[in-house]
Amino acid sequence: MALIEIKDLHASVDGKEILKGVSLTINPGEMHALMGPNGTGKSTLSNVIAGRAGYDVTSGDVLLEGRSILDMEPNERSNAGVFLAFQYPVEIPGVATSTFLKAAINAKRKFAGQKEIDAMEFLKLVKARAKELNVRDDMLKRPVNVGFSGGEKKRAEILQMALLEPKFCILDETDSGLDIDALKVVSDGVNALRSPERSFLVITHYQRLLQYIVPDHVHVFAGGRIVRSGGKDLALELEENGYAEYVDAA
Amino acid sequence: MAEAVTELPIVANARALPLPGAAPWLVDLRDRGLDAFEDQGLPGRKTEAWKYTRIDALMKKTAYVPAPLTADPVLSAIPCELALGCEGHRLVLVNGRFSPDLSNLDALPRGVTVQSLATALETDPQAVEPYLGRLQPLESYPFAALNTGLMGDGLVIRVKDGALIEMPLHVVSVAHAPDGVPVAFHPRLLVLIGKGAVATLLESHVGVDGGETLSNGVTEISVGDDAVFHHYKVQNESPTATHLAAAQVVVGAKAVYESFALSFGARLSRHDIRVCLDGEGAEARVNGAYAADTGQHMDTSSFIDHALPHGTSAQTYKGVVDGSGRGVFQGRINVRRAAQGTNGHQLHKALLLSRKAEVDAKPELTIFADDVQCSHGATCGQLDDDHMFFLRARGLNEEEARGLLIEGFLDDVIDMVFAEAVKAAMKDMVHAWLLNRSSRKEGA
Numbered sequence: 001m002a003l004i005e006i007k008d009l010h011a012s013v014d015g016k017e018i019l020k021g022v023s024l025t026i027n028p029g030e031m032h033a034l035m036g037p038n039g040t041g042k043s044t045l046s047n048v049i050a051g052r053a054g055y056d057v058t059s060g061d062v063l064l065e066g067r068s069i070l071d072m073e074p075n076e077r078s079n080a081g082v083f084l085a086f087q088y089p090v091e092i093p094g095v096a097t098s099t100f101l102k103a104a105i106n107a108k109r110k111f112a113g114q115k116e117i118d119a120m121e122f123l124k125l126v127k128a129r130a131k132e133l134n135v136r137d138d139m140l141k142r143p144v145n146v147g148f149s150g151g152e153k154k155r156a157e158i159l160q161m162a163l164l165e166p167k168f169c170i171l172d173e174t175d176s177g178l179d180i181d182a183l184k185v186v187s188d189g190v191n192a193l194r195s196p197e198r199s200f201l202v203i204t205h206y207q208r209l210l211q212y213i214v215p216d217h218v219h220v221f222a223g224g225r226i227v228r229s230g231g232k233d234l235a236l237e238l239e240e241n242g243y244a245e246y247v248d249a250a
Numbered sequence: 251m252a253e254a255v256t257e258l259p260i261v262a263n264a265r266a267l268p269l270p271g272a273a274p275w276l277v278d279l280r281d282r283g284l285d286a287f288e289d290q291g292l293p294g295r296k297t298e299a300w301k302y303t304r305i306d307a308l309m310k311k312t313a314y315v316p317a318p319l320t321a322d323p324v325l326s327a328i329p330c331e332l333a334l335g336c337e338g339h340r341l342v343l344v345n346g347r348f349s350p351d352l353s354n355l356d357a358l359p360r361g362v363t364v365q366s367l368a369t370a371l372e373t374d375p376q377a378v379e380p381y382l383g384r385l386q387p388l389e390s391y392p393f394a395a396l397n398t399g400l401m402g403d404g405l406v407i408r409v410k411d412g413a414l415i416e417m418p419l420h421v422v423s424v425a426h427a428p429d430g431v432p433v434a435f436h437p438r439l440l441v442l443i444g445k446g447a448v449a450t451l452l453e454s455h456v457g458v459d460g461g462e463t464l465s466n467g468v469t470e471i472s473v474g475d476d477a478v479f480h481h482y483k484v485q486n487e488s489p490t491a492t493h494l495a496a497a498q499v500v501v502g503a504k505a506v507y508e509s510f511a512l513s514f515g516a517r518l519s520r521h522d523i524r525v526c527l528d529g530e531g532a533e534a535r536v537n538g539a540y541a542a543d544t545g546q547h548m549d550t551s552s553f554i555d556h557a558l559p560h561g562t563s564a565q566t567y568k569g570v571v572d573g574s575g576r577g578v579f580q581g582r583i584n585v586r587r588a589a590q591g592t593n594g595h596q597l598h599k600a601l602l603l604s605r606k607a608e609v610d611a612k613p614e615l616t617i618f619a620d621d622v623q624c625s626h627g628a629t630c631g632q633l634d635d636d637h638m639f640f641l642r643a644r645g646l647n648e649e650e651a652r653g654l655l656i657e658g659f660l661d662d663v664i665d666m667v668f669a670e671a672v673k674a675a676m677k678d679m680v681h682a683w684l685l686n687r688s689s690r691k692e693g694a
Contacts, residue, residue: 050643053635074642075651083643090640094662095654100641103654107645143658160644 001066003028003199004168009060011048018044020224021060026168029196033210033235034203036221037243042203043087045221046172050084051077064168079111081167085157085174092144097156100144101126101163108164129162133189151182158189169193171202175209187212207239222246255288258309260434260464261396264316269402271371279383283398286388293392302578302610303520303549308492314434314464317345318402325458328352328422332486332515333454335678336671338420339364345426346435346465347403352422361413361447367404367438378406381440385470386498391522394496397436397468404438404467407451411444411474418450418480418669425491427461434464445474445502450669451481455495457488457515464492475502475529480509482672484679487515489545496522503529503558510667511538512676513548514683520549527554527561527589534563537667539660541683542607543690544573551580554596556589556619565596568663570656571607572687581626582614589619596626601633601659603652649691653684 004026011019018041026032036042048055049062051074061068069077092100105125106116117125130140133155145153154174161169171190175183190200190213202213210218210232218234219226220243227246228234255261261284269280292309293300325344341364342352348366355364370378388395409415427433443449457463465487473479487493493516501507511521525534534554542548554563569577579598600609613626633655641651660680667673 052639052643073647074639075645075647078643078645086640086643090634090636092637092640092655092658094658094660094665096661100644100654103641103646103650104644107647107650111645143662164645 002026003065005063007061007063009048009062010058011044011055012058013044013055017058018224019048022225024219024226026199026201028199029194030217031194031200031202031213031215033215033218034201034221035205035207035218035235035238037247038205040222041224042221043172046084046170046203049170050074050082075107078164078166079108083161083164083166083169085154085161085169085171087173087176089145089153089157091146093146095144096140097142097144098126098140101140101160104160105163126163129159132192133159133162134185135159150177151179151185154178154182154186155189158186162189162193167198169198169200171200173203173205175204175206183209184212207235210235220246255292256284258292259312260309260314261287263314264400264434267316267318269400270368271375273371273375273379275379276371276375280399280401283383283388283395283400286395287392287399290389290392290395299551299580302580302612303518303547305518305520308518312432312462312464314432316400317347317433317435325349325352325424325426328424329456329458332456333422334420334452334482334484334672334675336418336452336675338418338452341405341419341421343404343421343423343437345424345433346437348405359415359417361410362415362419362449363408364419365406367406367440368402370406378440381442381470381472385472385500386468386496391496393466393494394468394498397438397466397496400436401438401468402436404440406440408442409444409447409449412446413444413449414447415449418452418672420452420454422454422456423465423467425455425457425463425465425487426459427463428459430461432462432464434466437465437467439467439469441469441471443471443473443477443479446476447474448478449480451479452672453483455483455485455487455493455515457491460488460490462490463488464494466494467496469495469497471497471499471507473499473501473505473507476504477502478506478508480668481507482509482667482669483511484676485511485513485515485519485521486679487519489515489517491516493519495520497524499523499525499534500528501525501532501534504531505529506533506535508535508668509537510664510672510676511550512664512679513538513540514679517545518547520551522551524553525555525563527556527563528558530558531560532558533561535666536563536565537663538567539569539663540577541570541660541680542572542575542577543687544575547576547578549578549580551578553582553584554594556583556585556592556594559589560591561589562593563595566663566666567598568660569598569600569609570603570660571600571609572603574604574606576607577609579609579628580612580614582616583624583626585617585619585622585624587618590621592619592622592624594622594624598628600630601656602630603632603656649688653688657681657684
C-alpha cells in the first residue's frame with residue numbers, strides 16, 4: 001500500500017486557490033523531491049498536509065496508509081507519523097530545547113499507549129542522537145532555536161525528526177540559508193534516517209541539496225500542481241534550463 | 251478626600267490593643283503613621299495611584315480583627331509546598347508575629363543578626379530609631395502609613411559591613427484565619443545591609459486554611475555602598491487573602507540591588523516597590539512575574555528614583571492573565587536633575603489567555619536631567635499562532651502546547667534571577683501552577 005496518497009488536492013487561502021489539483025503517490029521507503037519556482041504553492045502543500053490553520057481544502061484528499069488525515073488535528077497527524085521540517089523554525093524564548101523534546105517524545109508515547117520516558121533514558125537517547133547530528137549539549141539547554149544559527153536551527157529540526165521517528169517526513173526548503181558544511185551535516189542526518197519504511201518529500205528550489213539527498217523521484221511544481229515527474233536526472237535538467245518553460249505553461 | 255478612616259474596623263479594632271515598645275519617638279512615629287493614613291484616606295476612584303486597584307469597598311465592609319487579638323495561631327508546621335523550595339535560614343512570621351519555634355536562628359552565619367521587631371522595640375529601641383520609618387515615606391502610600399501606625403512585630407535583619415553571606419535568609423510569612431474571623435496584620439521588616447556586604451533575602455508569603463486575611467507589610471531596606479543585595483519574593487497566599495506589600499529600598503554608591511517578585515496567590519494583591527538610587531553608580535535590577543486567574547487581581551507598582559549620577563535601573567515584568575483575572579502594572583522612572591548619566595529601562599509584557607482577562611499598564615518617565623538613556627515599553631498579547639502550530643506539529647495537543655508556551659513565557663523572565671537555586675525553585679512553582687491550572691480546567 002502507498003504510504004502517502006495525495007488525490008487531486010485543491011486548497012485556497014482567503015478565497016484564493018493556491019493548490020489546483022495536486023496528485024502524488026509516495027510508497028514506503030521512497031525519497032521524492034518537489035522542485036519549483038517560489039510562490040507556486042510548495043509550502044502551502046506542506047502546510048496543508050501538516051494541518052496548519054488558515055487553509056481551506058476545497059476538494060481532494062490526503063491519505064496516510066489509506067486513511068484520510070485532513071480531519072485530524074496537527075498533533076494527531078504528527079502522532080500518526082507525519083513530520084514537517086520547517087523552512088523557518090520558530091524561536092520560543094523560555095522553553096528549553098530539552099524540555100520541548102521531552103514533551104514531544106512523551107506526546108507520541110502517550111498516543112501509542114506507552115508510558116512516559118524516564119529522565120535517564122531520555123538523556124541517553126537525546127545525547128546519542130544529538131551527537132550524530134553535531135548538536136552540542138549546550139544547544140539542548142538553550143531555549144528552542146533562540147540564538148541558533150541557520151544551520152543549528154535546521155539540525156535541531158532533523159534532531160526532532162530522529163527522535164520522533166516519523167513515517168513520512170516533509171522537508172520544506174531545508175537547504176535555505178545553509179552553507180555547504182551545514183548542508184552536508186543536515187543531509188547526512190536525513191540520509192541516516194532513510195529506511196525501507198520511511199518516506200520523504202523534499203521541497204527545494206535548488207538542485208544543490210539533491211546532490212546530497214538523492215531522490216528516487218523528482219516532480220516539478222508550478223501553478224499549484226505537479227506539471228512534470230521524472231527520475232533524479234530531472235533535477236539536473238532543471239538546474240540547467242530553469243523553470244521558465246513550466247512557469248509559462250502554468 | 252479624607253474619610254473617617256479611624257472608624258474603619260481595621261483601625262478601630264487595632265487601636266484598642268497594646269503594642270510593644272514605649273519609647274517616645276516610637277509612640278510619636280506610630281501617631282504620625284495613623285495621622286498620615288487619616289490625611290490620605292482610603293484610596294478610591296479618584297486616587298490616581300490606585301485607579302486600577304480598588305480596595306476601599308473591601309476595607310469598609312470587612313471587619314478585620316488585628317491578629318494578636320485572635321486566638322494565638324498554633325502551627326505545628328508551615329506549608330512548605332507553598333513557599334520557595336530552596337535552602338535558607340528560616341525566619342517564620344505567623345500573622346505578622348515572629349515565631350521562634352518555627353524559625354531556625356541557630357545556624358546564622360557570622361556577620362548576620364536577626365531580631366524580632368517586637369523584641370527590638372522593647373529592649374533596644376534606640377538601635378532601630380535611626381532607621382525605622384526613615385526610609386519609607388508616610389505621605390505617599392496610605393497603607394505604609396497604616397503599617398507604621400499599627401506595627402507591632404516583624405524582623406530586624408542586619409548584615410555587617412563586608413560580610414559575605416552565602417546561604418539566603420528566608421522569611422516565611424504565614425497568613426492564618428482559622429476561626430472564620432477576618433484577620434489583619436502589619437508585618438514590618440527592616441533590613442540593613444552593610445557596606446560591601448553580599449547577602450540574599452527570600453520572602454515567601456503563604457496562607458493556611460484559607461480564611462479572610464489581610465497582610466499589610468512594609469519592608470525597609472538599606473543597601474550600603476558597594477554592597478550586593480539579592481531580594482526574592484513569592485506571594486502564594488490563599489484565594490481569599492488580600493496582600494498589600496510596600497518595599498522601600500535605598501541603594502548606596504556602586505551598590506547593587508537585585509529583586510524578583512513572583513505572584514500566584516491572593517484574591518487581591520498589590521506590590522509596591524520603590525527604589526531610590528541614592529549613591530553614584532548605584533544599580534537596581536527589579537524584575538517580576540505574575541499569574542492571575544479568575545477571581546484574582548494583581549497589581550505591581552514600581553517607582554525607581556534616580557537621585558544621583560550614573561545610576562542604572564532595569565525592570566522586566568511579565569504577567570499571565572487567565573479567566574476573568576486582572577493584572578495591573580504601573581511603573582515609574584524618575585530621574586532627578588542631579589542624576590546625569592542615568593540609564594533606566596522598563597518593560598512589561600502581558601499574556602492574555604481569555605477574552606475576559608484584562609491588563610492595565612501605565613508606564614511613566616519623569617526626567618529632569620539631560621544626559622540620560624531611558625526607555626519603557628508595554629506589550630499585551632495572546633499566544634503566538636506560529637509557536638502553537640510548531641508545537642502541535644510535534645505532537646503536543648492544544649492544552650499541552652499552551653501550557654508549554656505559558657511556562658516558557660514566565661520562565662523567560664525568571665531566567666533573569668541571579669541565584670540559580672531560586673531560579674529553579676521559582677520555575678518549579680510556575681510548573682506547579684500550570685498543573686493546577688490544567689486540573690482546574692478539567693474539573694470545570
